[in-house]
Amino acid sequence: MKLDEIRRARGYSQEYMANKLGCHRNTYAKMEEKPQNITMEEADKLATILNVSVNDIIFLESNLQNVE
Template sequence: MSIAARIRIQRMIKGYSQEYMASRMGISQNAYSKLERGETELTVRRFYEIAEILEIPIDSLLSEN
């Protein structure tokens, strides 16, 4: 499973919409959607930002377990 897919699953577990995530990150919903689909490269800064918003450790997004 890709990191983008794990981000999507964690977002859904939290009950957050793509609009909410995008708003917290200061980007459009469309731009966030592209991150989640893997169409836009996820920068380290964005990766940490997403983990912080989701309130989860970084390694939970990196690990396939």
């Protein structure tokens, strides 16, 4: 799954996620575009907000494209 799919499944907007993370919507949108750049701290916060494991955030489908 991708981060935006998880967010949408929960019924959250990018604005809502940004507010929960304490960042701008554009910053959050970049997380969805390039999840490989998400820090461990951000992954922990995202996991809590989205009620998933940190591994679910770290190993998002799009992250695996860069692993060889």
